[in-house]
Amino acid sequence: MPKPQKHVFVCVQNRPPGHPRPSCSQKRCIEVAEEFYWHLQERQLFDKVQVTTTGCLGPCSEGPSVLVYPEGVMYGGIDKADVAAIFDEHLQNDQPVERLQVSKEFWG
């Protein structure tokens, strides 16, 4: 198994209704994770890109959160429709998508 050039971490943290802290699961992060896996398969990038689901990544209010290493780029408010751009621009062309990143207040 190769070490990936890009490793995508998708938060799938859940919290019960009424919990004071929001969670990515409340904001349909599962669809986001599925979309990453779909593109990985569709584009056959298994040797270059790895996708892993995670517990809480931190900036819960800004979720769904997606973190890409080795750069350490934190994306926020991601929905299914954003995933193709992250593949096209960042994962396959090494240009992180500025407009989808959380502000420095949350990760900087």
Place this chain on the structure above:
Amino acid sequence: MPKPQKHVFVCVQNRPPGHPRPSCSQKRCIEVAEEFYWHLQERQLFDKVQVTTTGCLGPCSEGPSVLVYPEGVMYGGIDKADVAAIFDEHLQNDQPVERLQVSKEFWG
């Protein structure tokens, strides 16, 4: 919330008994994750180190698996007793612990 200098990902993947693929949960990875959180608290490294639990990281046969970014160093066969060394040598002194890394066959 600061971007961490070191981000530790601890696999907590579970699989049912009899599943053909081993899992880190069968090999007491929960204790490993708890030990990372314990040291993080004890050493008060919240501004420098982040610890996140994950689904499968890949090298299941070599688990429990622990991955550190931005370097992309994959540790295997980690137990509670190894965690202090990862803090001392790698997370706080920037020297990855060679003896605990998986071989290139599994991550290289």
